[in-house]
Every structure is written in structure tokens, then in C-alpha cells.
Amino acid sequence: MTVPTRRTPSAKRRRYGFDLRSTALFFVLLAVVVSALGLAARVAAGAVERHPAWVFALVVTGVAGCLGLRRRMRVAGVARRAAAALDEAAREAAEELETVTVPPQRTSVEAAVDYDALTPEEFEEAVAALCERDGCSGVEVVGGAGDLGADVMAATPDGRRIVIQCKHYNESHRVGSQDMQRFGGTCFTVHGADVAVLVSTSDFTAPALEYAEQCGIVCVDRATLETWTDGTGPLPWEAAPGGGAGGWETTAAES
Structure with a gap:
């Protein structure tokens, strides 16, 4: 008499099966993140209510810092291009000077001729x-x-x-x-x-x-x-x- 064998679920099927522990951990972390964002929002709102001028100053300072950083990066790029152009002009000037013919100068080297x-x-x-x-x-x-x-x-x-x-x-x-x-x-x-x-x-x-x-x-x-x-x-x-x-x-x- 043949005894039927019991089929076990494959590893692939176990991988995509429902995992209660992982799901619970995910929701816990999500709740922590949402709570932290909510707390930060409440703190920010309270700070705006108590010290609106400070918050405005911080925002303006941050925007100015971003704009200043961008401007410095742009100025640095312009400076690099200008330096490269000056270097190229100096090389061309040096090459031109090498080809310039200096006119002969009168000297008295023959003054002692008898x-x-x-x-x-x-x-x-x-x-x-x-x-x-x-x-x-x-x-x-x-x-x-x-x-x-x-x-x-x-x-x-x-x-x-x-x-x-x-x-x-x-x-x-x-x-x-x-x-x-x-x-x-x-x-x-x-x-x-x-x-x-x-x-x-x-x-x-x-x-x-x-x-x-x-x-x-x-x-x-x-x-x-x-x-x-x-x-x-x-x-x-x-x-x-x-x-x-x-x-x-x-x-x-x-x-």
C-alpha cells in the first residue's frame, strides 16, 4: 500500500506569505515617524505664535544663505573662466614676443679700428x-x-x-x-x-x-x-x- 507523502510549502511561497511580526514593526515605525512630524509641527507652530519675528529672521537667513552659496558658486565659475582666459592670453603674448624681430642697435664696437x-x-x-x-x-x-x-x-x-x-x-x-x-x-x-x-x-x-x-x-x-x-x-x-x-x-x- 502506497502512503501518500505530505507536500511541504516551498521556500518561495513562504517568502511571499504574510508575516505578522514584520507588519507590526512597520506600523510601529510609521507611528513613531508620524508622531515626530506632528510634534515638530506643533513646536514650529508654537514658536511662530510666541516669536514670529525670530522665525521670520531664521527663514530669511536660510534663504539668504542659499542664495549666497549659489552666488559664490557662480562667481567662482566666472573667476575660473577669467583665469583660464588670462592664462591663454599670456601664452599668446609670449608666443608673439618670441616672433618679434628686435631692430639692430648702433654700437661703437668698431670705434678702435685703425x-x-x-x-x-x-x-x-x-x-x-x-x-x-x-x-x-x-x-x-x-x-x-x-x-x-x-x-x-x-x-x-x-x-x-x-x-x-x-x-x-x-x-x-x-x-x-x-x-x-x-x-x-x-x-x-x-x-x-x-x-x-x-x-x-x-x-x-x-x-x-x-x-x-x-x-x-x-x-x-x-x-x-x-x-x-x-x-x-x-x-x-x-x-x-x-x-x-x-x-x-x-x-x-x-x-
């Missing part, structure tokens, strides 16, 4: 170095056989083409009108000079200076060369027509 001790070729190199020192670009020494009167060529800082002839003469050998005429016949027509300069370690005769003035050639004698060298005198291209320096006076010995 031009009498130089060879004619070294004198041409020295004049070219002066041009480069004072801001000329593309400076070339082209003197030599067949130079047609041009010893140094360059571009002035304002973009004009300058052609220079160098005469390394001793004190007793002055630049005469024939020297000036030979240079004047090629400096403009052959070399395309905007500024023509004849530099000498000596002086110029009066006829040479007269011819130079008629042709617009700048004459640099020994005294003017020394002031150019030590940085106290005008630059040759400034004394040329249109150079803005009003020219200079060159001392000439009588012919």
Missing part, C-alpha cells in the same frame, strides 16, 4: 661690416677687377639699394673730381643705386664735392667715417636725397 693699417680689401670689408651693423641687409663686397666702381652693395633698412665705393687713400691723397666722375658714371646707370656713397680715409677736393652734389652722391670723408664708426654721426643713407637727415657738411681741401 683704418690706416688696413689694406684696401680689408677697408671694403670694414665698410661692409658697418652697413650690416646698422641694419642693412644683403650686404655684399663686390670690389675687385671689373667692379665698375662698386665695392659694397646692400639694401638699406628702408629698402633702398645702396652702392658704395671705397677709397683707401692716405691723408695727402684726396679724392678728386676724376674719381668722383668715374663713380658717378656707373653707380646709378649700371648698378641701379638708389643711394650712392663714396667713402674715403682721406678728404675730397672742392671740384669733387661740387660734382657729387650735382649728381646726388654722398661723400664720407675721414672725419665723417670716424663718427659713423663710433655711432655718433649720421648714417650715409640718411644723408642721401630722401633720407630724411638733411645731409651733412663735408670738409673739402682746396683743389
Whole structure:
């Protein structure tokens, strides 16, 4: 004879079954919460009745504190954005400064040059170095056989083409009108000079200076060369027509 087995309820069914203890605990806690809220409401109502001004002040203080906190957060955000913008502007300014080209400054580094001790070729190199020192670009020494009167060529800082002839003469050998005429016949027509300069370690005769003035050639004698060298005198291209320096006076010995 088969004995029927008694089926027991599954764990799943027991989980969702009615639990009297849990239900009672829930209602007790709910009653405590409701009682606490009611007590708080009665205390608040009593405080409003007894001290309405204090309650109003507390409410205003709380609202102001919330608004102040929000404003401080907004100001902090604006300050952070401003600091980031300033930092970016500083970086851009630093990059711009790195790319700025500082114009060359005149110095007197060549003031101790003894031009009498130089060879004619070294004198041409020295004049070219002066041009480069004072801001000329593309400076070339082209003197030599067949130079047609041009010893140094360059571009002035304002973009004009300058052609220079160098005469390394001793004190007793002055630049005469024939020297000036030979240079004047090629400096403009052959070399395309905007500024023509004849530099000498000596002086110029009066006829040479007269011819130079008629042709617009700048004459640099020994005294003017020394002031150019030590940085106290005008630059040759400034004394040329249109150079803005009003020219200079060159001392000439009588012919």
C-alpha cells in the first residue's frame, strides 16, 4: 500500500506569505515617524505664535544663505573662466614676443679700428661690416677687377639699394673730381643705386664735392667715417636725397 507523502510549502511561497511580526514593526515605525512630524509641527507652530519675528529672521537667513552659496558658486565659475582666459592670453603674448624681430642697435664696437693699417680689401670689408651693423641687409663686397666702381652693395633698412665705393687713400691723397666722375658714371646707370656713397680715409677736393652734389652722391670723408664708426654721426643713407637727415657738411681741401 502506497502512503501518500505530505507536500511541504516551498521556500518561495513562504517568502511571499504574510508575516505578522514584520507588519507590526512597520506600523510601529510609521507611528513613531508620524508622531515626530506632528510634534515638530506643533513646536514650529508654537514658536511662530510666541516669536514670529525670530522665525521670520531664521527663514530669511536660510534663504539668504542659499542664495549666497549659489552666488559664490557662480562667481567662482566666472573667476575660473577669467583665469583660464588670462592664462591663454599670456601664452599668446609670449608666443608673439618670441616672433618679434628686435631692430639692430648702433654700437661703437668698431670705434678702435685703425683704418690706416688696413689694406684696401680689408677697408671694403670694414665698410661692409658697418652697413650690416646698422641694419642693412644683403650686404655684399663686390670690389675687385671689373667692379665698375662698386665695392659694397646692400639694401638699406628702408629698402633702398645702396652702392658704395671705397677709397683707401692716405691723408695727402684726396679724392678728386676724376674719381668722383668715374663713380658717378656707373653707380646709378649700371648698378641701379638708389643711394650712392663714396667713402674715403682721406678728404675730397672742392671740384669733387661740387660734382657729387650735382649728381646726388654722398661723400664720407675721414672725419665723417670716424663718427659713423663710433655711432655718433649720421648714417650715409640718411644723408642721401630722401633720407630724411638733411645731409651733412663735408670738409673739402682746396683743389
